[in-house]
Amino acid sequence: MTIQDARTPASDQNDGQGERTPGWHKGYVQGSRPDLRVPVRQVHLTNGKDVTLYDTSGPYTDPAIDTDVRRGLPPLRENWIIARGDTEEYAGRPVRPEDDGIKHTSPRGGGLKNLDAVFPGRPRLPRRGRTGQAVTQLAYARRGEITPEMEYVAIRENVSPEVVREEIAAGRAVLPANVNHPEIEPMIIGKRFLVKVNANIGNSAVTSSIEEEVEKMTWATKWGADTVMDLSTGRNIHTTREWVLRNSPVPIGTVPLYQALEKVDGKAEELTWEIYKDTVIEQAEQGVDYMTVHAGVLLPYVPLTARRKTGIVSRGGSIMAAWCLAHHQENFLYTNFEELCEILAAYDVTYSLGDGLRPGSIADANDEAQFAELRTLGELNTIAKRHDVQTMIEGPGHVPMHKIKENIDLQQEICEEAPFYTLGPLTTDVAPAYDHITSGIGAAMIAWWGTAMLCYVTPKEHLGLPNKDDVKTGVITYKIAAHAADLAKGHPGAQEWDDALSDARFEFRWEDQFNLAMDPVTAREFHDETLPAEPAKTAHFCSMCGPKFCSMKISRSITEQFGGDDPQADEEEARAGMLAKSAEFAAQGNRLYLPLAD
C-alpha cells in the first residue's frame, strides 16, 4: 500500500495537548474514493525503513489540519451517510435544563453556571432512519453492501472489505457509528480483528470541568484508546457530552441510565421507561455510538447476589436492582427491549449489553447470578439482531486466572460469538493502586482467548477518579495487553512491530527503539536517567561462526563423509579445524559480535 505523508514535518507535530511526539509521523492510506483516507502512525527508522502502525489519535496529530475544540472536528462521514439516502434530518427533541441536571425548581437557579459552556460549533439537526428503515452497518452487511465505513476499517485492519462485511453480517463484529457522529474515524470490534481498548472518562461535578473531559478524551486517543466512554454524572452532562462528541475521532459510549437517574434526583425507584427512553433518544440525537444497557438484571436474579461477598458492584446493575425491588416488577429495560431496539436501529447506536451482576471480588467470580444474567444477555442479543441492531456483550470484573477461560467460552456460546467487551478482569483483589496491573494480566489472557475489546482499569480503580496520568497509564497498560493478545492470536502483521523494535534494540539504534515504543516519551526519559549496563546488547552476531562454518559441524560432516572408517584421522582433522577456528576468532579481536557494517 502507498502511504501519503502529512504535509509538514513531524517535528512540527502537535498532539492537541500542547506536546510534541518526536518520531511519530502522520500518514494516510488512500482508499477507493478521494474522501476515504485512513490515518496511520509512521515511524521513519534511521536505517531508512518505515514502520506503519495503527493510529487512533485523529486529526490532532496531523500538522496539516488546524483543529479547534470550539469548532469541533470535520464531519468525515457526512457525505457517506447522506449518500445512502436512508436517513433524514428532523427537528429533534428540545434540549431542556433537566438534560444538564438542572431542575426548574432548582434553588441553584436554571441554566448553566457558565454560558460559554454551550458548544459553539456549527449548528446541526439530528438525523435518523426514514420510518421503518434500519440504518445500521449490520443491516447493510446483511444486504451484502460494503459501506465506505467497512472499506475504511478493512484498510485499517489490513484485511479485505468482504471479510469485514462477513464478520459484521454474522454478528461477530460491530462497527459503532451513529449517523449523528459523522466525525469518527470508523473502527471495528470483533475477535477476528485487532483487540481494541476503551478508556472511561467522565466528570463528577466536583472534580473536573468540560474542558478537562475533552482533554482527557484527546489524551486517551493519543495514547491509543479505540473508543471512549463518557460516564459523566452531576451537572452539565448533556453539554459535556456535546463537546466530547463533536471533538472525538473515536466512537463514544455512554450509560444512559446514569443521566436518567440524574433526572429523577438519584431516586432509583422513580425511574420510568419514559424517562429512560427520552434520555436514550436525547443521546442518540447527539451521536452516542454505543450504549450500555443493563437489561439483563432481572428481578429473580437479584436475590442470587444476597450471599455474595461483594453483592452488586455495577452501578447500573445496582440501580436496576433497586428499581426491581422497589416495584417488585421486572426490569423495564427487559420488558421494553423490543421498542428500545427500534430506537437504536434508527440511529445505528450499538448495544453494549451490560453485566450488571458482574463479580466484584475473586470470591464471587463465575457464580450463579453472573451466569444467569449472561444467559439473559444471550436472549437479548438474539432479539437485537432480529432488529438489525449491532450488539456486543459486557463481561467481568474480578476473576482468578483459572476461571477466566470459562467466561469467554460461555459468552461466545450463549451469545453466538457476539463481541465480548470485558473490564479486565482483575486477577486478585489485594492490590488497590495497582489494579491496572492486576487487571492487565486478566485482560491479556481473555483477549488472547477471544475478547474483542478491553475496558481499561486505571491505578485509581476502587480509590478515586483518574487524572490525566492515570488515564495514560491505564491506556498504555491495556494497549500492552491487547497487543500481547494480538501476538498470541497470530494476528497478521502484529509481530512486525515487535520485530522492528527488537532489531533496533539488537543493533543499538536507540532512537528507533524509542520511537517504536508504545510510549516514546517515557522510554527516552528512563534511558537518559542512567546508561544501560548490558554489554551483550552492544553487539550483533558474528558471521564468522555462523551455522555454515561451525567447526563442530565441519568435523561431524567429515566423519560422515569418510563413513567414520578412520575415527582417529577424523578426530585429528576435527581438532585441526577447531584450532583454525580459534585463530580466526582471535584475529577478529575475540568479539562474539561484530559492530554493524553501515
Next chain:
Amino acid sequence: MTIQDARTPASDQNDGQGERTPGWHKGYVQGSRPDLRVPVRQVHLTNGKDVTLYDTSGPYTDPAIDTDVRRGLPPLRENWIIARGDTEEYAGRPVRPEDDGIKHTSPRGGGLKNLDAVFPGRPRLPRRGRTGQAVTQLAYARRGEITPEMEYVAIRENVSPEVVREEIAAGRAVLPANVNHPEIEPMIIGKRFLVKVNANIGNSAVTSSIEEEVEKMTWATKWGADTVMDLSTGRNIHTTREWVLRNSPVPIGTVPLYQALEKVDGKAEELTWEIYKDTVIEQAEQGVDYMTVHAGVLLPYVPLTARRKTGIVSRGGSIMAAWCLAHHQENFLYTNFEELCEILAAYDVTYSLGDGLRPGSIADANDEAQFAELRTLGELNTIAKRHDVQTMIEGPGHVPMHKIKENIDLQQEICEEAPFYTLGPLTTDVAPAYDHITSGIGAAMIAWWGTAMLCYVTPKEHLGLPNKDDVKTGVITYKIAAHAADLAKGHPGAQEWDDALSDARFEFRWEDQFNLAMDPVTAREFHDETLPAEPAKTAHFCSMCGPKFCSMKISRSITEQFGGDDPQADEEEARAGMLAKSAEFAAQGNRLYLPLAD
C-alpha cells in the same frame, strides 16, 4: 496457631528505611524450639479480626530489635548449623585486592578507595562440610531428617514439615541456605508452595554505592522480595557482597561469572576454570545461597543463535559463548561440572542453572538454541542431584502468551520437576519503560502453570539501572503476579487475603482496605487525592429480599403447591405477594443495601 506480637506498638515500627508502615504489625509464630520463631505480618482490622500474611521484611520491621547495618543481622541459624556437627570452621581463602576488582598493577593503586567500606561487623571464619560430607538440605531430606530450616518453612507455608522434607528430597523444591549465611530466615522454592519473587540489585561502579545496595536490598525485602540477587560489577564487588550478605534476611544469589570476568579485566577469552573455581569458593565462603551457572551454553549451540533476531542476550551466556569460540573448546563449566558440584555441596550452595541462550525477543522464543540448552540443563540437574546439590532451572525471557506453557511443561519433564525460575517472560517487545507489565502478564501465567520463583523485571529493563522506585514497582508487580498464581493454583489460604480485603471494601472499612493492600502507602495516597465515586460500594446487601423471602420464589412455590390447578388464583396471589414486598422495600427507604449494624 498462636501468634506473639512484637513488643512495642506498630506505630513505633521502623522498616530500616526511616519510614513507617502503619497497619503492619510484626508477629511471630513459635516453633518446636525457643530459637525457632517464624515472623509474620499481621493486620489488625477495625472489626476486631486479624489477618496474618507472609513476611519477608526481616528484623528491620520488628520494633523490639535494634538493627545496625554496620553490625549485621543476628546469626539466626548458627546454632542449628553447629548442632548438626557436620561442618567445620577453617582459615578460608585470603581476600585479595583482585576480589574487589583492584589489580596490583592497577594505576589506581591497591586497596579500596575508602577503607570504611570494609564491613566492620563481628569477625568470622568460613565454614564448610567436613571432608566428604554433603551438608545440604537435600542430603538431610533424603536421609529423612527434618531440619529446623524445614520446620521453619513449614510454618511459613502452613504445611506439615514432612511435606517440606518430601518436596526437597524429591528435588521438586529447594531451600537455599548456605552454611555461611546464618542470618537468613529460611524460605522454600517449589511449585507446591507459595510462588516466590526475586529482586535483582547490583552496583555499577558509576551509579551506586555500597550503602545504596544494602538499602535497595532491605527496601526490596520490605515490599516482599523472597530472595535478592547481587549482580554487582566493577569495583568493590567482594566488599559490597559482604555488606549485603551480613544484612540480608533473605537468601542471596549471584552470578560468579561476572566477578570472574572482572578478574581478567573483562576479557572472556582469558577466563579459566581455576579463576572461576576460586571465585565460587570466595563467594561460598562469604555465604552466597544460590549461584547462576551457565554450564548449558555448549559450543555446538552457539551457532544455533546465528540467525536469531536478538542473538544471545544473557550476559553470562554471551561470555561463555565468547569463551567457547575463542578456544573452540567445550564450555569449561560443563567439562568441570562434577567438581563444581562437590564445592557447592560442601557449603550447601544451591544451583540456579542459567539459561544463557534464552530468547531476547518474541521472534526468538522457543527456538532450537533455547531448547537444546534446556535439554543439557536436564542432564546437569541429574548430575547435581547425584552430588546432593539443590538445583533450580532458569527460564526465559521474551515469550508470546501462546508459547509460554510449552516452556514450563518441557522444563518440568526434562528436569524432573526441579523448580523453574523464570525472568518474566515478557509477552511483547514493544513497551520499553513498561516491561514490568509486559513481563508481569507472562509471569502470572507461567507461575500458575508451575513456575516456582519469578525474577522481577523493573520499568527500567532495556533502558538503564533501576532506582529505589523502580525496585519497589518491580517487586509489587511481581508479588501481584505471584499471588494471582497462588489463587489460580488454589494454594490453601491464598484467597483469605482477597476475601478480607473485599469484605473491607464492601463494608466501606477504608482503613482496613489500605492496611490489607500490597502497598498501603500508595493506596492511601491515591484515595486521599479524590473521593471515590461509586455509590454501589457504599452499601451491602439488604437482607429483606434475601433468597428465603424473594417474592418471585414465593409466587412460584405457591403455583407448585396448588399444582397450578388454578393459574388465575396463583397469579393473583403472586401479584399480591409482589405488592407486599414492594411496600416492605419502600418502608426500608428504598435502599438496595442497608448500612451495617455494628
